[in-house]
Amino acid sequence: MSEVLSYLSQEQRESLNDLPFAVLLPAGLPSGWSVEGIDFDGDEEGASFALKLVSGTKTCAFLTSNEGIGDAVPGVKQTVHKHPEYGAIKVEHEEDGSILSDWIEVENGWSAVGGNGLNETDLNQLIPQLVCF
Amino acid sequence: MAIGFNPMMMGGMNMMGGMGMMGGMSQMFMMMQMMQMMQMMMSMMGQMSGGQMNGGCGCGHQGLGGAMGMPGPGGYPGGYPMPMPMPMPGYPPMGGYPPFSGGHNAPPIGPGALRNATPTGRRLAQSIMNSPVPPNCRPGYCYRGVKHHLRQVGVNLTGGSAYQAADQLAQRPDRFREVSVSRDQLRQLPPGAVVVWNRSSGKPHGHISIATGDGREASDKIRNQITNRAASYRVFIPR
Numbered sequence: 001m002s003e004v005l006s007y008l009s010q011e012q013r014e015s016l017n018d019l020p021f022a023v024l025l026p027a028g029l030p031s032g033w034s035v036e037g038i039d040f041d042g043d044e045e046g047a048s049f050a051l052k053l054v055s056g057t058k059t060c061a062f063l064t065s066n067e068g069i070g071d072a073v074p075g076v077k078q079t080v081h082k083h084p085e086y087g088a089i090k091v092e093h094e095e096d097g098s099i100l101s102d103w104i105e106v107e108n109g110w111s112a113v114g115g116n117g118l119n120e121t122d123l124n125q126l127i128p129q130l131v132c133f
Numbered sequence: 134m135a136i137g138f139n140p141m142m143m144g145g146m147n148m149m150g151g152m153g154m155m156g157g158m159s160q161m162f163m164m165m166q167m168m169q170m171m172q173m174m175m176s177m178m179g180q181m182s183g184g185q186m187n188g189g190c191g192c193g194h195q196g197l198g199g200a201m202g203m204p205g206p207g208g209y210p211g212g213y214p215m216p217m218p219m220p221m222p223g224y225p226p227m228g229g230y231p232p233f234s235g236g237h238n239a240p241p242i243g244p245g246a247l248r249n250a251t252p253t254g255r256r257l258a259q260s261i262m263n264s265p266v267p268p269n270c271r272p273g274y275c276y277r278g279v280k281h282h283l284r285q286v287g288v289n290l291t292g293g294s295a296y297q298a299a300d301q302l303a304q305r306p307d308r309f310r311e312v313s314v315s316r317d318q319l320r321q322l323p324p325g326a327v328v329v330w331n332r333s334s335g336k337p338h339g340h341i342s343i344a345t346g347d348g349r350e351a352s353d354k355i356r357n358q359i360t361n362r363a364a365s366y367r368v369f370i371p372r
Contacts, residue, residue: 070340114271
């Protein structure tokens with residue numbers, strides 16, 4: 001498992017240990033995707049984390065939060081993606097290209113996959129790789 | 134026989150299990166079928182009252198079946214097959230989550246309230262238009278976005294999930310008036326109206342938005358007002 005999260009820098013990997021919740025992140029990245037950055041916001045109300053990826057004009061964010069959450073709204077299309085541990089994960093696709101998956105409960109928080117411009121193939125590559133850290 | 138014998142209703146039960154007399158057994162089957170029919174009727178009543186019907190309230194308060202502690206679809210403690218309630222198009226089950234605890238007696242919205250923006254509503258809409266997506270608000274953080282905008286008009290909401298806003302807004306009659314609005318009317322809401330959607334199957338957080346007054350809603354982004362979410366909802370008009 002030495003390649004798990006190898007797309008993150010040592011500093012980024014270590015920062016995961018300081019989060020107030022577990023996070024769902026892809027173990028590895030499909031070709032063409034790269035890390036844009038990691039956001040973390042926290043205050044007395046709660047905290048949120050996002051690992052942002054890019055591939056050309058496509059953006060993808062692996063979100064985890066314990067505050068301010070709402071479920072995906074019904075979009076123009078819904079796709080379903082199988083994960084070996086979490087089962088079928090539904091993703092709503094809105095007409096402007098934005099997507100949001102089901103929220104999955106993790107330790108002390110909820111994780112989801114959001115983004116824009118992703119198609120079913122992208123999601124089939126990314127979602128099965130999700131691992132809880 | 135008032136009710137025909139339906140072998141499909143017997144699923145999983147040993148026909149001779151412990152029954153010595155055929156007469157007693159057929160009486161038992163009849164009673165079982167009658168109970169199942171009653172359960173099905175109660176489930177249907179629960180479904181009908183669990184969703185927004187045109188002109189009714191959207192709070193999804195529990196029907197007779199739920200109120201009596203009857204199990205929902207998919208489970209019956211006795212191990213007998215539970216007849217599936219007849220689905221109401223557009224109003225699926227709540228997925229095991231409780232209905233909203235309030236809002237059952239909200240009055241229907243009047244035509245005046247649909248047309249007129251209140252000062253607070255105008256301020257809310259202005260806040261949204263000036264900053265549609267608040268800082269750090271990403272897809273799926275609708276509650277964070279709405280909290281941000283409501284803070285601008287002095288309303289502080291708490292809690293992690295969007296559905297939790299409904300009871301808090303109901304406790305602010307100084308700032309909001311709860312009304313009953315049909316799904317057809319949701320896109321006619323005045324600026325600043327807050328719509329809170331309950332949890333439903335596979336959707337543990339619900340959804341919340343602020344009407345912009347032009348048929349759209351704002352929360353984590355601006356989009357056309359959602360009307361087809363498979364859940365009940367409550368609507369709050371700013372005073």
